Amino acid sequence: MAKNTGRSRSPGEPSSNPNRSKPQQSSFLGRLARRVAIWGGALVLLAAIGLGTAVAVTMSQLPAFDALKSSQNGQMIVVRARDGSELVSLGPSYGKWLSYNEIPPVMRGAMVSVEDRRFREHIGVDALGLVRAVYVSLTTGGRAKATSTITQQLARNVFLNNSRSMTRKAREAVLALALERKFSKDQILELYLNKVYFGGGAYGIDAASRKFFGHPATELSTAEAAIIAGLVKAPSNYSPTADLDAAKSRGEVVLGLMVKNGAITQADADRADIADVAVVHEKGQNSVRYFTDWALPQLDMLLPDTNEPIEVWTTLDPKMQQAATNSITANAPSGAQGALVSLDRDGAVLAMVGGTDYVNSNYNRATNAVRQPGSSWKLFVYLSALEAGYTPDDRVMDEPVTIDGWSPQNDGRNFAGQIDIRTAFAYSKNTVAAQLGNEVGFGTVASMARRFGITTPINTKPAMVLGTSEVRVIDMTRAFAAISAGGTSVEPYGIVKVTTTSGEVLYQHKSARGQVLVPPNVAAEITDLLQTTVATGTGRAAQIGRPVAGKTGTTSSNKDGWFLGFSSGITTGVWMGRDDAKPVRGLSGGHAPARAFADYMKVAVSTRPVEQFQTEVKLPEWQLEPDDEALQGSPDDYYYVDENGNVVHPGTNGEQSDDQPRYEDGSVGPGPGPGTPQMPDYGPGAASAPGQRTPSNGGSGSGGGSGSVPPAASPDFLNRATGRSSSEESQRTRQNPANTNAPRAVRTPAPERTPGA
Template identity: 40%
Template sequence: MARTARPRTAAPRPRPAAPAAAPARPGPGRAAVAGSAPARAGVGRRRAWFWLRLLVLVTIWGSLALAAVLLVLVWDLPRTDLALSQTRRAGVTLEAANGAIIATSGDVHGQIVRLPALPAHLPAALLAIEDRRFYQHLGLDPIGIARAAWVNWSTGQISQGGSTLTQQLAKNLFLTPERSFRRKAQEAVMALWLEWRFSKDELLEIYLNRVYLGAGAFGMDAAARLYFGIPATRLNLWQSAVLAGLPKAPSRLNPRTAPEAAAGRAAEVLGAMVEVGTITQREATLAAESIRIPPRPSRDSGWFADWALDDLGARFPGNADLVLRTSLDLRIQAVVEQRLEALLAGPGARAGVGQGAVVVMQAETGHVRAMAGGRDYRQSQFNRATQARRQPGSAFKPFVFLTALEAGMGPGDGVADGPINLGGWRPGNGAWRSQGQITLEEALTHSVNTAAVRVLARGGGARAANATAQRFGLPGPFPRDATLALGTGEVTLLDLVAAYAPFANGGLLPEPRGLVSARADGQAVAAGRPTLLRVTTPEYAAAMRQMLESVVTRGTGRAAQPPGGRQVAGKTGTTQDFRDAWFIGFTAAPPGTGGGTLVLGVWLGNDDATPMADVRGGTLPARLFRDILETLVRPSPGAASLSR
């Protein structure tokens, strides 16, 4: 019997172990396990994203803020193209007859100088004292700023600045001297622009030609000519040191007004050059020992300068830089100043003389060779030679006597010298004793008042004498009565000196002149030529000259006669109560003073017309005339040093 087969069942297979459950991702509301690596990575990514976003925001807003700041700073900055070619006040340079600069006005610029043409020690001196890292920084010098801050903090005072030379140039070219944070920030901006726009050598060259160095001088060449009388290309080491030291304080270190301070600053510059290795210590020592700041060409030539520059705009219209050569002779000017001060400080002080004025003129041309308008220009700029109108006293008598000569009288004709009474007016004769009858020449020689009144009448009276005086350039006002014979009108010293010139040069009246030649922007322009007007005949002029020579040889002007027999002609003048004392004279020009004939006028008195103590024209004024003439003939060492 067959067996029924049972179906086979497979043996159960062992199940593999269930895999470990994967860590659950932190979802909302589920915190990550602290300290795990994925948690740290997530935090790092979030922080990086946060800082990235912050950096972008700071960059954007910082750029906007920086742009706003720059906009505020540059909003009112001048246009650089206009600033680099800036307009300025026309410069006027006044030169003496020998070319020395005696005065400047406006903005005076010298020749444009190039670095290769300058002595190497000039830019080296400037960089050593102003900006040693000039060729290393980019316009701003953090190291220099930090050093200056440390020095100022340690000393407790502002003794050092941190501005670079480029910053100084930016300030000079574009900005005002205002002290504020905003102006300083603008200076930094412009310094960076200048460094981008120009090379270092170009910046240094611009600075050397634009820096202000005192007394109206801009640039090294103008300052070299002003202070030393030479172009910048000829500066020696100590002169370069003096100029390099000026930018710190141009007024306080001005070599003309503060020579000791300028020399001290130059020594500092030389020391700085040694520190940077530009020169050796021996070179610095020798240069410091050689410093000789030249004196001003003239202490009181300001009166002449003011007069010479008067009405300049009308004579030279336009805006050109002018260089005017004048007739001023520095040697004569120095002698005049020296002798006037000596007289006022000595015998003048004892006699109550407070002021004086002197004019020296060449008779043939009218060129004024010297002018002192008072005792000290620094104390008073009022020009007593050209602005003060005073009574000339007997110094007016030559015009009265000339009128009589032209009316037909002669020097030998007689005139009464006795007392005279005109409606109660009785002029006196001082110490003169009446002789009854004297010649016209004797009347003028001894300045006899009563005779002069009679000469006035015989010459046609006050009207005729007035006409003569006006013909000789004396505008008055003059009285129209007999007192005119005694000089009761009003004149200036300059006009009176010019009016005496025809007696010296054959009857020709010159116009007083101070300018000889002129250059406008380097080109010669017309400065006018001497004008001569015939005001009397050579014969009458010769007769008057003879009479005026007699005044000096044997009359009231004897004190004016210098030793050696030099021929001098002139006339004294004294007003009532000794309020004014005059001497006007002329003689052949001493050697070295330009030749021809010099007319020299002296006035002494007081501004408030206070009487002096018996000072007459034949005393102190005549003595001053002689002293000046004597010194010019034999110049003293002091006068010679002043004239250099």
């Protein structure tokens, strides 16, 4: 018997044969695959059950077909005028509901071809299209873009919003599957074609056909059907009334898809000449739309979120709006635009025109455009001067002047010499405005404009006094309305109340008392100046047979023309110019804008009583004329301030002792020289009060070069303001207004109090 030399293997020892591990490994992978298949199948089954349940539940909750037919998309808004009449109805526009058989086959074919060519095959969600989109995404590295089916679009339009979240897409898919289970393909297409949005407020093919082609959808031609079908992708981009070429180009693409999908033959496509399609252009829409475009966005702040139909009661007066439109149309120079805003005494917008043609340009120049106001900006310059103590009768010098290298010129390049403030304003003297602005401070003028509601950026360079900072028409009109209101702020508003169609009040405007912007005497004085401008100055074309106060404005090279003014409680601002800011031949504020103002105001104030302006000035105590020396104090209580703001006691001949206080440079605006001394305490014993001015440049009155700016007022003004009688020195100064080296008299009580303390 042969000897066995091999070692026996213990029961637990692994076999040394390498081939024995392969069946074990195959067995493990097989078990893993079986488990994955089982669990995967279970998950798919659970997902299918869940999806089926969701679809079944959704289907049971879907409205009936007739209920879906009567539902509407969007919010209807009826805008009413001041008198309750309907101005415009905004929101969705619906044509006649067309049944499936009434819809032209060419329209059905066009829509299916461009939006969902497998509409008749899929179950509501196009699985093949989704797989293709995922494949394209994986192979190109881009984002998967699966086109929604017609059923999905219907679900989104009727039940959902346009958010791009995965949750919304999942709900959309469930709704689409439920719609396909509950309704037939013909019913779904009927709902879709009667509800899809085509732009311009038109929902459904009948509304779109009437809007763009002027006839019912039952009469649509092949070319017209192609154009309408092409709108769904981007209604605003392909709207025939906005861009006819883009609409027709898109229509050609749709015709090609219709041929490819078998909806029409190539011969049909060749006969459908899209180039010959006639589009109905909207008639010139009422300029009311400028107003509604401004007012209605405010509803987002005034109302809680709501989709129910509402009625918006506004301040607009239809008669005045028509008069405003006519005045702009009749007076705007050829090639130029015009804008008008008219406010009642409480800020209610009575009329608003944002351009000469809303259809051709819906850009609202009354509220959005910013343009240089020219000399109408001088309102703020003279307000600052009057608040500082000037009066309309004070004498000023209209002569050449240079400030920081800038030398303003008057219209006509002539100078009147010594004139009063009233005349300087009425004839819009640029040199006087420059002197006043330099004296009170350009920053002070900017602050005054801010105070009166100017919201746009304001520069403080010397030329700012002539209106180089751009402004809005509505802001300037608001500023003039505040003057009409006696120096009290006015807030423009356009919505009086908002109600539901059943009459429930959702919002009611509450009038707020305005803030006092300037003292009553300043408002009266500037009204005096504004009235003179219309009576005898540059604004004579704005006369309407009753008191009018206003101001013209014209920018360099006649690029902008303005007139702003008020009468009988109505304030109106008019601007004219080109959108590209090119010069307009012959344009000036005193011509076309002033005439437009007059044409409008004659209608606007026709039913109102004539109102005289309050120009009787009641001066504050510090500016009153003295009638009792005992009341005003002893002449020994006065001290003098020289041109540098240094105190000089009477009898020192201008020599200052070393123990007198000196003021540091405190200029309040750009310009040469030390500026106006800063005297922060205006109480008793203070060195100065508002309106008691010292020269801001310290130079002589020659006006011949930089750093040599003549004062804008004569010293006799100070005598009246402080109650001091004329002395020989003040007499000499009055005879020679350029003599700014003469001491200025400033009233103060007891001399023992340190000036400026």
